[in-house]
Amino acid sequence: MIVHELTRDECDGVLARMHVGRLACALMNQPYIVPVSFVFDSVERSLVGFSTVGRKIEWMRVNPKVCVAIDEIADERHWTTVVVNGVYHEIAGADAGLLARAQELLQKRASWWLPATARAAHSAERDAAVFYRVLIRDVTGRRTSDTLR
Amino acid sequence: MIVHELTRDECDGVLARMHVGRLACALMNQPYIVPVSFVFDSVERSLVGFSTVGRKIEWMRVNPKVCVAIDEIADERHWTTVVVNGVYHEIAGADAGLLARAQELLQKRASWWLPATARAAHSAERDAAVFYRVLIRDVTGRRTSDTLR
Numbered sequence A, B: 001m002i003v004h005e006l007t008r009d010e011c012d013g014v015l016a017r018m019h020v021g022r023l024a025c026a027l028m029n030q031p032y033i034v035p036v037s038f039v040f041d042s043v044e045r046s047l048v049g050f051s052t053v054g055r056k057i058e059w060m061r062v063n064p065k066v067c068v069a070i071d072e073i074a075d076e077r078h079w080t081t082v083v084v085n086g087v088y089h090e091i092a093g094a095d096a097g098l099l100a101r102a103q104e105l106l107q108k109r110a111s112w113w114l115p116a117t118a119r120a121a122h123s124a125e126r127d128a129a130v131f132y133r134v135l136i137r138d139v140t141g142r143r144t145s146d147t148l149r
Helices: A008-017 A055-062 A094-106 A115-120 A124-128 B007-015 B055-062 B096-107 B115-120 B125-127
Strands: A003-004 A020-027 A030-037 A039-041 A046-051 A063-073 A078-091 A130-144 B001-003 B022-029 B030-037 B039-041 B047-051 B065-075 B078-091 B129-143
Touching: A003 A063, A008 A039, A008 A063, A008 A078, A008 A130, A008 B001, A020 A055, A020 B030, A020 B065, A030 A046, A030 B022, A030 B078, A039 A063, A039 A094, A046 A063, A046 A078, A046 B022, A055 A078, A055 A130, A078 A094, A078 B030, A094 A130, B007 B039, B007 B065, B007 B078, B007 B129, B022 B055, B030 B039, B030 B047, B030 B055, B039 B096, B047 B096, B055 B078, B055 B129, B078 B096
Parallel strands: A030 B065, A063 B030
Antiparallel strands: A003 A130, A020 A030, A020 A063, A039 A046, A046 A130, A063 A078, A078 A130, B001 B129, B022 B030, B022 B065, B039 B047, B047 B129, B065 B078, B078 B129
């Protein structure tokens, strides 16, 4: 098994194809991980997401530095991982253009399976939902293969 | 879909059954995520792992606060997630008893699919490998179901 580094274009391809990742944020150096659903905005180079307000959002409002990991694991010898370092940016209602773009991108997906979304579907929490972007500062990726390329 | 909180015993059950998770560490409030392979030590209440020395180990040596997320996702309406907050503890060669126990636990698994291990299998990096524990400070979990229990 050989592990290849991915180019930026190859990383972008994974981000465009995948819609679930794990986001880590940190407060006072205590990290916290949650699964997130996202859509890659290749123009703005950001991951667009939606969440109800909870620990994750509260922490990112204080410390916007985040890390998002996306992986495709077929088995232990066939996997791809992409890691994004980025900055959280909340899309306020006043940013009408950005908000419309985020909603449009997310609506292209048939279902947002976010746990948060599921919980909020029939509650007042939905009213407190926020749209956000993770502005990509850098992206790296690795993929296994059986041969040198 | 209803989301249930798991009891500690239910969380322990997931930790015992699963062997791959995502670990987040943080340095100067920048989080970083990596997939890790682990074995749950129910006696010592810790996750036992093995890694070559790299960014993850270097960061955890500086800031031992970590978060490990383990999930089983069948589909968007059927999933279980467990989140561990814990403290990194490196097992030094001088801790002969702890080291033997860690190795014994890990050897019960047929394969450790860690990317780090794969990379190290045929290189001098293997000599720089470390065994570590994540001492569990608290564990929480959630599971979906179609009915109230």
